[in-house]
Amino acid sequence: MTTMDKILSSSETLFDRHGFTATGMDKLTQGAGVSSRTLYKHVGSKNALIARVLDERDRRFAQFMEDDTIEALFNALEEWGRVEGRRGCLFLRALSETGGDTPEIKEAVLAHKMRMAKRIARLVEQETGDSDAALTEQIIVLFEGAAAAAAYRGEQAVAAARQAAVALLAGACS
Amino acid sequence: MTTMDKILSSSETLFDRHGFTATGMDKLTQGAGVSSRTLYKHVGSKNALIARVLDERDRRFAQFMEDDTIEALFNALEEWGRVEGRRGCLFLRALSETGGDTPEIKEAVLAHKMRMAKRIARLVEQETGDSDAALTEQIIVLFEGAAAAAAYRGEQAVAAARQAAVALLAGACS
DNA sequence: TTTACTGTAAAACGATCGCTTTACTTCGTC
DNA sequence: GACGAAGTAAAGCGATCGTTTTACAGTAAA
Incomplete structure (x- = not known):
């Protein structure tokens, strides 16, 4: 090390x-x-350290989430919470603590969020057959909500998000 | 004043x-x-001030959200974001900034979250006819996700959450 | 053997932290 | 007209902030 x-x-x-x-x-x-x-x-500097920490976490998180279905993605999030703890999304926490006015931190956060959004869009397209922007946005919100709510409701929040995502996907396929 | x-x-x-x-x-x-x-x-003290601020915000927020349907609740959240800004849930931000180890702050946050959860549970029961714990949890996650994702995706996140909530409610009624 | 790199411990920079104190004004009420 | 309540400005408490600096040790390649 x-x-x-x-x-x-x-x-x-x-x-x-x-x-x-x-x-x-x-x-x-x-x-x-x-x-x-x-x-x-x-x-x-301290701000540069924060940005580097976020970049590294993004790498680790993406590696942890290498799944090929939306359902598996939520399962991975559940497991991540068990291993790493559930204290809310560290990226959004960094953004809000700094008021969004530290460019290097803001960039690191938005890069991570962009990457996650793209990954979800790709999975939705894979599972439904076409790229459904509205459904993708719903899954993104569910994913974000699972991370946030799990901080005080525990992993049942992630389970509920997964169920909702699966139900919405099923509705879109028919 | x-x-x-x-x-x-x-x-x-x-x-x-x-x-x-x-x-x-x-x-x-x-x-x-x-x-x-x-x-x-x-x-x-500063911590007592934070707790008081959160209590006051909870009052204001609850008053702002006095609605009788789930859909109206998300509409109110959208409007709240337009008026007050979208920087994520101030309660969860307080909790995470303090690491959860300031009792008076933690209590204020959990009291607010409990109140919101009960309100959502009541609305779900009103609209579906019975108290569906799983569906309630899903709506809570959507609400939390809307607040979180809106910080970087704007009000489209709230709109998506509302659509998803309405769809899930419709599925539960049939 | 020299040079360059990477690390240490510890002191100090000015600024700011949360909080308290001293000394003084203003104001409505009895 | 005295009194308590509620406010002000400003200095100061010890501690900590992020950051830089001074002085020095170990190691590996040239």
Whole structure:
């Protein structure tokens, strides 16, 4: 595990558990077991660190979600929540904590959301036969809602989202 | 407008725009046009202020959403977003920024979520004839997803959530 | 053996954090 | 006309913020 890996993975955990603004640089260096100088040489600034953490999480999340049906996608989200915890979407949390006015963070968030939207659109097209923009938007909302509601309702929220998605897909096929 | 009203309403705006942790007491006193001593006499602490702001928002939100159908509820959410902005659910944002370990804040958030869940359950029962827990959970997820996704997809996310909710309700009635 | 890289520990930068205090005004009410 | 309630401005509390700096150690290639 390289120094960079240590920095990114422990920072991700700290940000996720305690929030971005509330987590100071001392906690981050201490968490990574690294001096502050080393951390700054690697990432440049706290905002850049946040953006890098989000990019890395996007990679990890996309890899975790490599599924070929909408139903499997929601199953993967359920499993992700069991493993990683359910504290809401870290990307939207980063966006809202910074008020959306940190360009590097905003870009990382929107890139992730764009990628997820495209993936869902592709799966919908695969399963229904044609590209249904309205249905795709509904599945996106369900996915987002599952992540958000699971923070206080637990994994039943993800299960409900999956059921709803499957029902809507079935309605579109007929 | 009383001093307390000024404090709560301007604090709500600042928290919503810039985040809870990122908004310091000086911005809050300055925003309310009030001395720091007055603010502390009224609210006691920053965490207590956050909790009070959330309670007040819950009141305002519930009043805004006084509707008698699920469809009307989503219409109201769409209108709320137009008027108040779409930056995600302020309650969940408060919860995640504080890591969930500030009791007074956590209580305010869960009280709000419980109230919304009960309202949705009642509306579902009104419209389908019986209390369908699974369908209720799906509508809750859609509502939560609309609020979250609207932050980066705009009001089309709310429209999609409404369409999905109506479709699921129709499926349950038959 | 020198050079370059990567790391450490620790102090310090000015600014800001949440919060308290001191000293003083303004105002309605009894 | 005295009094308490409710407000002000401004300084200061110790702590922490994000960031830079100084001074030094280990290692591997040239």
